[in-house]
Amino acid sequence: MIQINTGDSRPIYEKVKDSLRQLIISGALGADSKLPSVRELAVSLTINPNTIQRAYRELEQEGYIVSVPGKGSFVSRDRSALEARKVKLTEQLLALAAEFDELGVTREELAAIIKEERDT
Amino acid sequence: MIQINTGDSRPIYEKVKDSLRQLIISGALGADSKLPSVRELAVSLTINPNTIQRAYRELEQEGYIVSVPGKGSFVSRDRSALEARKVKLTEQLLALAAEFDELGVTREELAAIIKEERDT
DNA sequence: TAACTGTATTAATTCGGTTAGTACAGTTAA
DNA sequence: TTAACTGTACTAACCGAATTAATACAGTTA
Numbered sequence: 001m002i003q004i005n006t007g008d009s010r011p012i013y014e015k016v017k018d019s020l021r022q023l024i025i026s027g028a029l030g031a032d033s034k035l036p037s038v039r040e041l042a043v044s045l046t047i048n049p050n051t052i053q054r055a056y057r058e059l060e061q062e063g064y065i066v067s068v069p070g071k072g073s074f075v076s077r078d079r080s081a082l083e084a085r086k087v088k089l090t091e092q093l094l095a096l097a098a099e100f101d102e103l104g105v106t107r108e109e110l111a112a113i114i115k116e117e118r119d120t
Numbered sequence: 121m122i123q124i125n126t127g128d129s130r131p132i133y134e135k136v137k138d139s140l141r142q143l144i145i146s147g148a149l150g151a152d153s154k155l156p157s158v159r160e161l162a163v164s165l166t167i168n169p170n171t172i173q174r175a176y177r178e179l180e181q182e183g184y185i186v187s188v189p190g191k192g193s194f195v196s197r198d199r200s201a202l203e204a205r206k207v208k209l210t211e212q213l214l215a216l217a218a219e220f221d222e223l224g225v226t227r228e229e230l231a232a233i234i235k236e237e238r239d240t
Numbered sequence: 241t242a243a244c245t246g247t248a249t250t251a252a253t254t255c256g257g258t259t260a261g262t263a264c265a266g267t268t269a270a
Numbered sequence: 271t272t273a274a275c276t277g278t279a280c281t282a283a284c285c286g287a288a289t290t291a292a293t294a295c296a297g298t299t300a
Contacts, residue, residue, distance in 0.1 A: 011288060011289090022222070025223060026222045037245060038246065039244090039245085048289060049290095054288095067246060067247090068297090068298090069245065069296070069297050070244085070245045070296075071246080071297080071299090072298095073245090073246080085223060086220075089216060089219055089223070092216060093213075093234070094233075096209060096212060097234050100206075100209060100213075102142070103145060103205060107235050108235070110213070110234050111234050111235055113213065113214075114213070114214075115227050131256085131258090132258075133257080133258090157276060158278090159275090159277095167258080167259090168259045168260075169259095169260095170259070171258065171259085174258095187276095187277060187278090188266090188267090189265070189277040190275085190276045191277080192267095192277080193277080
């Protein structure tokens with residue numbers, strides 16, 4: 001369900017968050033889908049349950065999932081988190097664009113890159 | 121010359137690297153410009169010389185600067201590092217675009233954002 | 241009742257980042 | 271030549287975040 005072996009050295013709980021967020025945004029995990037239990041996922045990834053719990057807790061704070069003691073964790077029904085994600089990604093995009101500016105890459109060139117490299 | 125107080129919690133040496141890289145790319149520090157000495161910059165930023173040395177060493181590995189024992193560190197004359205930077209930023213850009221895709225933001229919309237938000 | 245959920249808490253550990261101190265060799269100007 | 275700079279190297283210590291480990295408790299479900 002999730003792969004954590006990305007070479008980067010970021011914290012494990014961040015990788016778990018990113019993987020789950022991606023699954024939710026892409027629709028692979030639809031609204032109300034039941035996530036694996038904290039202990040279950042911990043075993044399958046061979047990491048500590050506390051680490052999974054941290055990922056779940058933060059994903060809940062961000063609005064992607066809802067956790068219910070005794071029942072489990074589920075993909076949130078409301079999509080407000082997706083809007084927040086858009087805002088965040090847009091900030092990153094503009095920061096990137098500013099860096100390209102200083103490298104002498106025009107906005108037109110950037111736009112071209114985005115439109116052309118559609119199949120990656 | 122450099123500010124390190126950006127709220128993020130990234131390593132100090134990374135912030136120093138980013139600051140200097142930005143100054144070099146923007147042209148604020150032209151080719152052959154002399155950088156502050158390791159000890160000098162360490163004092164002015166109130167951090168350990170070892171931390172500065174690490175930033176300088178990595179900037180040299182990336183091709184932005186050249187360090188000469190006894191003389192100092194200088195902005196590199198050849199611009200190959202800038203091309204490498206472009207490649208790296210382009211990778212980041214395409215990764216971002218892929219995320220926008222899944223959020224339902226079209227490439228045309230992305231291009232529009234890039235062109236419109238010119239003054240940020 | 242038994243087996244599952246999420247949650248909370250505390251302690252120990254691991255590891256990268258950072259500091260501290262010292263040392264050495266090359267450069268430069270008085 | 272000497273003094274004061276440079277970059278560089280090395281070791282030891284420290285700090286804090288990430289992670290593991292071990293329990294414990296309360297709600298849910300079959």
